[in-house]
Amino acid sequence: MRDLYQRLSLSPEASEHDIQNAVLRCPNSALRQDAESVLTVNEHRAAYDTLHHTLNDIGCLRARLGLTHGAHWQGDVANDFSLPPDHAISRHDELVDRVSSAVSLYNRWQRWRGPWLLVAMFATGAGIGIVMGFALCMGLAAG
Amino acid sequence: MSMARFSPFELVLLNSRSQVDTATLLLLAWVLVHRQHVSEGQRRRRLAQVTAQFRHGHELSPVMSIAYSQDLQAIQLAAEILRKECSQERSLSVLHQAITVATDDGDLSLANHYILRFLADLLNVTPTTLSTLFYELTGRPLASPEDPSRDAYWQQHNPGYFSQKAREAAAEQQARDEAAQQAHQKNQQREQKKQRKQQEKQRQQEEAQARQERERQQRDEQNRERAQQDRSRYERAQGERRQWQRTSPPPDRSTRALAVLGLPPGASRSDIRLAYRRMAQLHHPDRFFTESEHQVALASARFQRIKNAYDYLMQTY
Numbered sequence: 492m493r494d495l496y497q498r499l500s501l502s503p504e505a506s507e508h509d510i511q512n513a514v515l516r517c518p519n520s521a522l523r524q525d526a527e528s529v530l531t532v533n534e535h536r537a538a539y540d541t542l543h544h545t546l547n548d549i550g551c552l553r554a555r556l557g558l559t560h561g562a563h564w565q566g567d568v569a570n571d572f573s574l575p576p577d578h579a580i581s582r583h584d585e586l587v588d589r590v591s592s593a594v595s596l597y598n599r600w601q602r603w604r605g606p607w608l609l610v611a612m613f614a615t616g617a618g619i620g621i622v623m624g625f626a627l628c629m630g631l632a633a634g
Numbered sequence: 635m636s637m638a639r640f641s642p643f644e645l646v647l648l649n650s651r652s653q654v655d656t657a658t659l660l661l662l663a664w665v666l667v668h669r670q671h672v673s674e675g676q677r678r679r680r681l682a683q684v685t686a687q688f689r690h691g692h693e694l695s696p697v698m699s700i701a702y703s704q705d706l707q708a709i710q711l712a713a714e715i716l717r718k719e720c721s722q723e724r725s726l727s728v729l730h731q732a733i734t735v736a737t738d739d740g741d742l743s744l745a746n747h748y749i750l751r752f753l754a755d756l757l758n759v760t761p762t763t764l765s766t767l768f769y770e771l772t773g774r775p776l777a778s779p780e781d782p783s784r785d786a787y788w789q790q791h792n793p794g795y796f797s798q799k800a801r802e803a804a805a806e807q808q809a810r811d812e813a814a815q816q817a818h819q820k821n822q823q824r825e826q827k828k829q830r831k832q833q834e835k836q837r838q839q840e841e842a843q844a845r846q847e848r849e850r851q852q853r854d855e856q857n858r859e860r861a862q863q864d865r866s867r868y869e870r871a872q873g874e875r876r877q878w879q880r881t882s883p884p885p886d887r888s889t890r891a892l893a894v895l896g897l898p899p900g901a902s903r904s905d906i907r908l909a910y911r912r913m914a915q916l917h918h919p920d921r922f923f924t925e926s927e928h929q930v931a932l933a934s935a936r937f938q939r940i941k942n943a944y945d946y947l948m949q950t951y
Contacts, residue, residue: 492744493783528785532795539782545668545745548706549752555710556717561755563764567781568748582711583718586644 492546494571495526495539503543507531546572555579643700643708646692647715654719655688656697657712658728661753663701664709665736668745680738684731713756725757729764733771747779888950891943903951910944 496503499513499522510530517523529535550572553559559573600607640648643660650656662684666677678698685694700708720728732753736746754764768776780787789796889899895909919934 492779492781495783525783525785528788528796529783532788535782535788535792535795542744542782546748548704548709549748551706552710552713553752553755556713556756558752558755561751562761563751563755567783581714582707583714586647586711589638589640589644590648 492542492571493567494543494546495522495530496543497571498522499526499530503540550574641705641708642696643705643711646696646700647711649692651691652689653715654724655685655690656692657715658731659685659688659690659694659697660701660708660712661716661728662731662735663698664704665732665746665749665753667701667704668743668749669736669738670741670743680735684735717756720757722758725759726763726767729753729757729759729767730771733768737772744779744782888947891946894939894943895947906944906947906951910940913940 496505499510499517501509501513505513510526514523514526514531517526529539546568550559551574553561553564554574554576557576558564559569559576564573647653647656659681663677663681666672666681669677672680678694681698682694716725716728729750732750736742736750742750750764754761759767765776768774782788892899892901892906895906895913897905897909901909914937917933917936917940919930919937922929922933
């Protein structure tokens with residue numbers, strides 16, 4: 492399985508017109524024949540695109556997990572679908588970080604719950620008093 | 635500290651009693667999603683069947699929907715957990731489950747070829763182990779995946795399209811042939827007409843030329859007579875030397891050619907041939923190939939001169 496889009500320097504979302512042009516301009520006759528029978532026929536292209544998408548996913552996963560030189564990743568597939576490592580942080584570490592920060596937030600809330608509740612009650616009372624006083628003033632002025 | 639919300643799979647993981655089991659569940663669901671010709675209900679039942687003794691303790695449907703959406707980050711997380719927390723025996727059993735899930739009815743889809751190999755690499759399983767395991771489970775060797783980026787794959791899997799294309803091409807070719815034949819016939823007719831026209835024109839031209847020729851001959855004769863009279867007068871006045879120069883070709887060229895061959899003027903044809911043979915043997919560049927390149931170049935120049943002289947003499951003598 493080769494990445495025909497990459498070999499024809501196209502994007503996977505290229506229109507039929509672009510593909511036709513690229514196929515006609517391709518100097519390698521074998522590649523031209525393959526691209527013609529795969530990419531210019533709609534049903535062939537759909538099947539090819541599905542597998543192409545899956546292989547792109549696998550290439551991305553392998554790059555992030557450090558498996559780009561595995562024993563099962565060889566030949567055309569490895570040549571065309573291996574990505575450079577993108578220094579994405581390990582998902583598991585990220586999950587652990589997020590859980591620990593959520594836990595510390597929860598603990599802090601539990602510790603400061605009493606004072607925060609007092610402050611909140613005072614603020615709500617003051618707000619309600621201000622609104623009522625404002626309404627009374629407006630009523631007096633209207634009357 | 636990242637402020638993003640927890641993704642669905644992370645929530646499932648946090649709810650799970652066994653993270654490894656949940657991760658395995660997602661990867662098996664991923665394999666199942668890439669199996670062809672299976673309905674969604676069948677997939678779910680198959681997954682429940684295979685993972686009957688797992689200890690995850692949550693619903694299967696959220697995991698299945700994550701697998702359907704092909705969430706790359708979730709799959710990466712599952713793969714990391716699996717790699718981190720899997721023993722050697724456990725990894726073999728995971729691979730075993732993946733192979734059974736991928737090939738219940740026989741055919742391994744192309745995507746699953748690559749997914750199984752990815753899982754094998756992830757779990758540190760060597761290719762020989764994977765192929766033995768595959769052979770034991772399915773009774774067939776693990777072949778290398780077919781290549782849908784090639785013409786041959788589609789020739790084999792969709793011969794209808796190619797036969798139709800061939801038929802269309804044949805029809806087009808036939809139409810083109812017929813058109814070409816018609817054009818050819820038309821061309822022939824046009825050419826015949828043209829030829830007839832040309833012949834007429836030629837005849838007319840020839841007549842005109844003949845007339846002109848006759849006129850010119852008459853004029854030439856008059857001119858020549860006049861010129862001869864002039865020249866005889868002129869020659870008488872100028873003397874004989876000028877007339878000798880005007881006559882071509884100059885005779886000294888053949889004497890020079892004879893000198894090149896080392897012959898006196900007035901040598902016979904057989905003498906010339908003999909002299910040429912001797913000179914050619916003497917000065918042929920192949921005699922000098924052991925010497926320097928410069929010598930060979932000089933010899934070939936000499937040989938060329940001799941050959942030119944001989945050719946000239948053979949033409950004129």
